[in-house]
Amino acid sequence: MVQEGEVFGLLGPNGAGKTTLIKMLTLLLSPSEGEAEINGFNLKAEGQIKRSIGLIYPGERSFYPRLTARQNLGFFAALHNLSFKLARKKIDELLELVGLKNMADIWFEEYSSGMKQRLAIARGLLNDPKIIFMDEPTKGLDPLEAHRFRKFIKDFLVKKQKKTVFIATHQLDEAQELCTSIAIMHLGEIKLCAKLEDLTGTNGNTLYDVFLEAIGEKNT
Numbered sequence: 001m002v003q004e005g006e007v008f009g010l011l012g013p014n015g016a017g018k019t020t021l022i023k024m025l026t027l028l029l030s031p032s033e034g035e036a037e038i039n040g041f042n043l044k045a046e047g048q049i050k051r052s053i054g055l056i057y058p059g060e061r062s063f064y065p066r067l068t069a070r071q072n073l074g075f076f077a078a079l080h081n082l083s084f085k086l087a088r089k090k091i092d093e094l095l096e097l098v099g100l101k102n103m104a105d106i107w108f109e110e111y112s113s114g115m116k117q118r119l120a121i122a123r124g125l126l127n128d129p130k131i132i133f134m135d136e137p138t139k140g141l142d143p144l145e146a147h148r149f150r151k152f153i154k155d156f157l158v159k160k161q162k163k164t165v166f167i168a169t170h171q172l173d174e175a176q177e178l179c180t181s182i183a184i185m186h187l188g189e190i191k192l193c194a195k196l197e198d199l200t201g202t203n204g205n206t207l208y209d210v211f212l213e214a215i216g217e218k219n220t
Helices: 018-025 046-052 069-079 084-097 113-124 143-160 172-178 196-200 207-214
Strands: 007-011 053-056 131-135 164-169 181-186 189-195
Touching: 007 018, 007 143, 007 172, 018 131, 018 164, 046 053, 053 113, 069 084, 069 113, 084 113, 113 143, 143 164, 143 172, 164 172, 172 207, 181 196, 181 207, 189 196, 189 207, 196 207
Parallel strands: 007 164, 007 181, 053 131, 131 164
Antiparallel strands: 181 189
């Protein structure tokens, strides 16, 4: 169970099923079996869940390249049924928050990878979600941009905004830096789930050791 106000990490190699799980939890895919609850709501309660979650993921296909950052956010604000007045205020606040205020009227296709990721953050916060899902959020970022993004998660989203963050990654160092709890997934199954300190703080195991053992690679 993911605790309120924590950074929960879903670790696993490529192809483990992390993205598929996030898509099901964010209602982009329907599960073929099993159950889950988001903020106490069953997955069938689509309206309540959509109003309480945000999704941040890498890539640019969900943005319109020949629209500006401001115009893109305006489109997504309309999908959240925000009024024009509220959307304009929210968009200005978010663009300033992610450091894009002075580049708000530049076409998205002219943005760097780091700028695109910052715009994805702004989009994910439009509806002021309680839970934010992130799928490989630092993929494609240079080391400095990735560091800034992880700092933003810890210092702003969690400490200041009191958000719950669910992050899927295959980077062990990122999980170690960010997460308070971790689940390790392999071949579509959760192999273990525990507090990070419980996994690495008792017998001298590193997270890498725990990861290899969980996916059956420790002695190969």
